[in-house]
Amino acid sequence: MDYTILIGGAAGQGIETVVLLLEKTIKRSGYHVFTYKNYMSMVRGGHNFMQVRFSDKPITTYSTKVDMIFAMTEETVDFHIGNLKEDGLVILDEEHHRGQDYVHLTLQSIAKEIGNQKVVPTVGFGAIAKYFDLDLEIAIKALGETFKGKVLDLNIEALNRGYELVQTQFSLEKKKDDRIIINGNQALALGAIAAGVKYYCGYPMTPSTSVMSYISAKSKEMGIVVDQIEDEVGALNMALGASYAGTRAMTGSSGGGFALMVEALSLSGILEQPVVVVNAQRPGPATGLSTRTEQADLRFVIHAGHGEFPKMVIALRNPQDAFYQTARAFNIAEKYQIPVILMTEEYMTDYMMTIDPLDFGKITIERSIADKPEGKNERYKRYKYTEDGVSPRLIPGKIQGVEILVDSHEHNEYGNIDESIETRINMMKKRMKKLEGLKDELKEPDQLGDENPDILLVGFGATHGALLDAVARLNNDGMSVGALVYGDIWPFPTKLINKLGKNAKKIITVEQNMTGQLESLILEKTRLEIFDRILKYDGRAINGDEIISNLNTILEG
């Protein structure tokens, strides 16, 4: 079984409420859920829609075809009727009469009888629940988590009235539920909290804001300073101050805000001050499409910062990955005293997905902070030359007689301004030397499908779920297809792609940008040839269906 319900309407009409109730009720009945969310950048009006997909098997992408459209506006029908399966159903209020092909329900008049127009979404939820045979008890419990008191009573009545409106078409056997449902930003935030982030500062910008707001909601309980600062320029500078003092610090934004942080990213490079920065990508240039998705910041992020300094960039692939990679990022940042940038994408910051519970026991915290200076009675060298380029890091205020000086100029081992040729060359080498250790730390891309495929798809970040789906289906059809999906992307790991790429007949990249930024990186770092590319840059996420159809078009030549 594999069903998709599309709920569409204007902002402010309560789509989110229906979706939340559906997600909870279906998940708690023991099924896998995946909700694809599609917003316009407005608070009221416009056309928003979400697709709740559920199955008894894991789901990692949304489906192009839908089984039901629950339309709160006529526009919803016009936009999505082409995606309805042949035996699919459209539900809308009787007020929007669209002919006998559609099911018209008395949602608004029931709400009127109940005496509150705000319960319209819950009446609709009741009808959907009946249609898919969802457990009423679970549904009412979910209602109780959203509404309280008298409003809850009204909503329970609305649910029951909606439940009477249609006939059950499917039967859902109740199963054991031991999964969680989460989005990428929540998982990222949990990873940061597990890793001991004590300082998060930032400026709100979609789609990064929900990382900050989640940590903020838990800040009192977990003892974390969350500071909404005046701008992103200040944010990264502030995080570097917190890091200097010894707390685990983090900031985040989207492309435009990240652009403002770039000078301080370079500062992090020369100060050798560890910090974790999130760039939640959305389509640019400039304001672009604020609530949509893209992977067009790859080249920008890996090269961000004037001058040359080591940094690491990790593209997050799904909520599970976001959790573990974020926690790992803090350890790497401190081990090598570098900035680590986590790249995510709007698509993944918003989609909700059922996954196995995150394992906090797997998280380790490695601070890499020295507790005493090496030499006695000599001035502390913050930038001491070492074999691996990493100088023992102390934090201020902990040892009498030890003062710590960090500096944005080129400096000597003490951190004092030094313009000599010798110091410049030695310090450049010292900083860049850290890349050697970092390279050993890199994780090769996630390998999907055939172990030695004829056709090798290559992507990064949040296309992981779509690639996983496409590759599995193509393998089922007997095609020799595999995929590599990059997480650690800078420095660029080349072992696995070289190994698989040499044997593959065709390498095809899959990216959500126009210029093929990953492709250019592969060409730069390997001798492989790219046969063709699947590029999507309309601001909407690519899914498994689209990868398959695009691939077929390419192969048919």
Next chain:
Amino acid sequence: MTCEYNLYDPSWCPGCGNFMIRKALKQALEELEIPPHMAVVVTGIGQAAKMPHYIGTNGFNGLHGRALPPAIGIKLSNKELTVIAESGDGDTYGEGGNHFIHTIRRNVNIAHFVHDNQIYGLTKGQGSPTTAMGQVTTLQFDGVKIEPVKPLALSLTMGAGFVARGFSGDVPQLVELMKEAIQYKGYAHLDIFQPCVVWNKVNTFQWYKDRVYKLPEDYDYTDFNAAYEKSLEFGDKIPTGILYKVEKETYEDRFQFIKDGPPLVDAELNPMDAEKLLKDFY
């Protein structure tokens, strides 16, 4: 515990006001008996901003205009440190203007010493946010065409609880002002006049000396209106001393876990402490 601060050879021009400011800073810290490892000087970029290289405190010499954000991050991370942000007029009121405004709003317990020579020194003589209208500079050849910032009036109206002005030509007074600023519980703004002997031929040592006068003994620094009036006095006579000082709750004290707990940096980190958060996702 020794509270003596080492000094290192500076690259300032002979006669620069920075020498006297550093002298006052060393004396203030030593008289307050703050051990060097507990003091942090955070700066941006400019001649004033080189301070951490020339005095043996902890130092964070960051980016132009950005002394205040890291200073806040440091203080909130370790409330036991004495945090001093120090930079020039261009750095603080120009490039860092946005941070200046919002740092005042926060009222973090840091002292802010602004070396105000009314000119850009390091970049060789361009007009700064405090350069007078009409003054000819190495960039504004027919004179500065924009009104200068009024730093003390600005910080006062933004709600600063400690607003003062000193002069590098009066070290004993400057030491006392620095001590007051460091001991003040909250954001303390101290604007310090200093001559730039090379690039500012208008606001010379003599120019300041002829104009500055100490606020009288009976001046009431808790009177906001009086302070506001004094903050605008910038003609033949310019007042020095504490213009305004009142008690205010600090930003860090609004975080209960900072106020009552150990310094944030001393928190024990354990991933399992966060596991309970997972319950919201079932």
